[in-house]
Amino acid sequence: MDHGRLMEEDQMALGSQVYPYTTRTQTSQCIIVNQIDGSSSGGEGSKPVKRRRKRRSKGSSATNEGDVAEIGGILRKRKLTDEQVNMLEYSFGNEHKLESGRKEKIAGELGLDPRQVAVWFQNRRARWKNKKLEEEYAKLKNHHDAVVLRQCQLESQVLKLSEQLSEAQNEIRKLSERLEEMPTNSSSSSLSVEANNDAQFDFELAPETNYNNIPFYMLDNNYLQSMEYWDGLYV
DNA sequence: TTGTGTTTTACGACCTCC
DNA sequence: GGAGGTCGTAAAACACAA
Numbered sequence: 001m002d003h004g005r006l007m008e009e010d011q012m013a014l015g016s017q018v019y020p021y022t023t024r025t026q027t028s029q030c031i032i033v034n035q036i037d038g039s040s041s042g043g044e045g046s047k048p049v050k051r052r053r054k055r056r057s058k059g060s061s062a063t064n065e066g067d068v069a070e071i072g073g074i075l076r077k078r079k080l081t082d083e084q085v086n087m088l089e090y091s092f093g094n095e096h097k098l099e100s101g102r103k104e105k106i107a108g109e110l111g112l113d114p115r116q117v118a119v120w121f122q123n124r125r126a127r128w129k130n131k132k133l134e135e136e137y138a139k140l141k142n143h144h145d146a147v148v149l150r151q152c153q154l155e156s157q158v159l160k161l162s163e164q165l166s167e168a169q170n171e172i173r174k175l176s177e178r179l180e181e182m183p184t185n186s187s188s189s190s191l192s193v194e195a196n197n198d199a200q201f202d203f204e205l206a207p208e209t210n211y212n213n214i215p216f217y218m219l220d221n222n223y224l225q226s227m228e229y230w231d232g233l234y235v
Numbered sequence: 236t237t238g239t240g241t242t243t244t245a246c247g248a249c250c251t252c253c
Numbered sequence: 254g255g256a257g258g259t260c261g262t263a264a265a266a267c268a269c270a271a
Binding site: 078079097098099100103118122125126129 | 259260
């Protein structure tokens with residue numbers, strides 16, 4: 001059977017308000033399935049046993065399916081017309097939920113079964129939810145990427161500053177060694193000794209303290225500015 | 236033409252609310 | 254208990270590359 005032609009026929013039928021769907025238990029695809037299954041539709045009466053309905057396998061014969069549809073006068077799943085979809089979209093845009101009266105009204109206006117309208121809204125809500133989740137994911141990912149980038153920048157800054165610190169420590173060490181080698185009783189000795197002592201004091205206490213206990217990059221203006229930036233992001 | 240991935244329509248199972 | 258919701262999934266319809 002030609003599925004494409006079936007589609008056109010279906011849409012023509014829809015356009016002329018001749019629509020085979022009437023109720024959930026009348027002419028529709030699910031009836032074919034239930035007839036094959038030999039069971040009643042789910043959720044009616046008996047205990048709630050989780051049971052999947054039988055469906056036609058994908059590999060089944062299209063010819064036989066077509067025969068079933070044509071002989072029985074049963075049309076299979078059809079797409080809604082553009083006009084129907086547009087109206088449904090418009091209605092969904094106004095309100096995502098579908099109370100009974102509205103469902104009947106829409107179904108009447110579009111020549112659809114109320115069950116179809118309900119199903120369409122269910123599926124539309126699911127698509128809307130997925131889209132929202134994707135948007136939320138993209139937003140979080142962008143934020144995460146920005147944080148990772150900033151982390152890399154800060155780590156790079158830490159490396160650079162620690163190199164500068166190391167160079168400064170070496171310079172101080174060299175200066176203090178040169179001062180120690182100088183004669184202590186020269187005319188400029190008093191100043192040199194004081195400078196030497198100060199340098200030693202700074203070298204022995206301050207750098208160790210700064211480097212191990214206080215992240216020295218916190219003293220950097222860029223760091224302070226960046227913290228303001230990130231604080232702003234989380235407000 | 237055909238294989239394959241995506242979208243659309245429909246349903247069963249289960250849950251919540253009144 | 255019924256109506257209507259979500260969730261997961263089948264299968265038809267469709268798009269498109271190879």
